[in-house]
Amino acid sequence: MYNISRIMDKESEFNYMVLNTNLALQYPVFGPDIQCPHCRQEIPALTLTDTYLCPRHGAFEADPDTNDLVHLQSGRHWRLWNGEWYRQHTHPDGIRFEIHEALDQLYTQGYRATKVVIANRYRELVSSYLERNTPWRNNNNDSQAPKLYGLPVEFSPEPLEDPSWDVINFNLEKEPGVPKRYPYFRLFE
Numbered sequence: 191m192y193n194i195s196r197i198m199d200k201e202s203e204f205n206y207m208v209l210n211t212n213l214a215l216q217y218p219v220f221g222p223d224i225q226c227p228h229c230r231q232e233i234p235a236l237t238l239t240d241t242y243l244c245p246r247h248g249a250f251e252a253d254p255d256t257n258d259l260v261h262l263q264s265g266r267h268w269r270l271w272n273g274e275w276y277r278q279h280t281h282p283d284g285i286r287f288e289i290h291e292a293l294d295q296l297y298t299q300g301y302r303a304t305k306v307v308i309a310n311r312y313r314e315l316v317s318s319y320l321e322r323n324t325p326w327r328n329n330n331n332d333s334q335a336p337k338l339y340g341l342p343v344e345f346s347p348e349p350l351e352d353p354s355w356d357v358i359n360f361n362l363e364k365e366p367g368v369p370k371r372y373p374y375f376r377l378f379e
Contacts, residue, residue, distance in 0.1 A: 218242065218252035220259070220270065226250075227259065227268045227275035271357040279359065282315050286338070289360055293339060296364055303341050305363040309355050310345045 218240040226233045226244040233244040242250045242259075249262045259268045259275065267278040279285040285308070293303055308316060320336035320343055335342045349356035 219254045219257060220252055224250075224259075225275070227261075227277065269357040271354055276357050276359055279312065279315065282319050285312055285316060285359055286319060289338065289362075292360075292362055296362060297369065300366060300368070301364040302367050302369040303362045303364050305342045305344065306338055307344050307346055307361045307363070308338075309359050310348060311356075312359065313345050 217235045217237065220242075221235070223232050223234045224242055225231065226242075226247055227250070228247045229244065231244065231246065233242050233250075235242050240252045240254065241262075242252070244250065247261070247263075251260045251262055252258075253260060257269060258278065259270070260266070261268075268275040269278055270276075277284070277288065279288070289306060289308075296303055316338070317336075320338055321340070322334075322336055335344075337343060346352070346355040346361075
């Protein structure tokens with residue numbers, strides 16, 4: 191004859207072990223809650239799914255294979271680096287707009303940008319939108335560098351050299367002061 195209380199004890203012990211050892215498996219790859227990439231509000235994960243739900247912006251799904259966070263309504267992708275979400279662009283206007291916003295923010299903080307470094311993965315995407323001066327107009331070597339909003343543009347090293355460039359989109363080199371000319375108004379020329 192089986193001892194029922196012993197079987198129940200073993201079953202309870204097993205359930206307790208399963209629940210306590212696999213808590214991480216009950217949530218998406220980024221944990222039980224994240225900041226919404228849009229509004230920065232803390233949003234919860236839905237248990238036993240790969241989804242986070244923002245009351246203002248809807249559902250985001252975590253892709254454990256790529257570590258992307260995908261906004262289900264728009265299809266936009268984000269990646270996380272050092273606690274900050276970076277949107278992954280598929281159209282040149284998206285990254286150009288993001289750079290323009292960052293330039294405006296620098297200006298309001300009392301800085302001016304001196305150079306834009308864009309992630310190498312966007313080289314083909316933005317190349318046709320860069321300003322290029324012809325060498326016969328000006329013999330200055332700086333004028334031969336491509337520009338965006340009047341600022342010299344460089345492309346980042348490959349992500350193998352610096353893994354952050356697999357996630358972040360651009361970096362603005364800055365210095366204190368206001369722009370000599372405010373060329374940033376040329377958003378969608």
